[in-house]
Amino acid sequence: MHPKQMCSDVESMGAKLVLDGEDLFIEQPEKVPPEVIGLIKEYKNRIIKYLKGSYSDKEHSVRQTIDKIIDFYHKGCPVDSKINKWLQQDIKALELLLILWRELYDNGWSYSVHICNFENEKTVELSKQIYDRAMHFFKKGAVME
Template sequence: MHPKQICADFASMGSPLVLDGDDLYIEHLENIYPELEELVKSYKSRIVAYLKGEYSDNDHNVKQTVDKIINFYLGIEQDMNGKINDWLNHDGEATKMVMELTIELSYNGWNKVSEPTCNYENKVIDKLSKEIFERAMVYFKNGVVMG
């Protein structure tokens, strides 16, 4: 989910998300359900980056694509699972990179696969994510594996 949408949704409920340095607060916490507070915690790093102006649409496209690939591996039904399956069956290097990404995420503490990966990302994850994204886009647009 795009942090912009999360911020807009919370503002519309009368509980805007407020940044104080690197600390993120939910105003009028009493207006929301505890599950929504957990959502904010799960996406905190991306929301903070967005509120600081450090989260571009391109960043979101990369992270959303990786989220969809991870959801594919988790068996979560998505419209694009067939495309992802086809791509990864033809691009062994991308498959290897996805495995490296999940291992790196686990080193960073991501051990509950139902939890978003946002708060476990680092520079290594960002670099791998961009490389995976580029390979995916080449395959989805041109039907060829990147060399």
């Protein structure tokens, strides 16, 4: 989910996400359901980056792509999916995914939570490489060399 949408949703509840230095706070948190607060905690780093004005649409596309790939694995790798077809043909992308997941794991990530708070420069760079390979495949129908 785009941090902009999360901020908008929270505001529609009568609360507001605000920055205080490098930390994120909810004004009037009593108006926000616990499950939404949990989601905000998982997306905290992306929300902070968005509120600082340094979260671009391109960056969101990259991260959304990685989120979709992780969701693909959560669903048991459906054989008829486009992601499955791509990863069967693009072994380099699959290798990059394994390196990405290892880096996220080393940063404290577990498969049951969102990756947002476990990203670093290396995971961002790996995500961009994976995204570029995915876009090349889906736009051109061929594996990137």
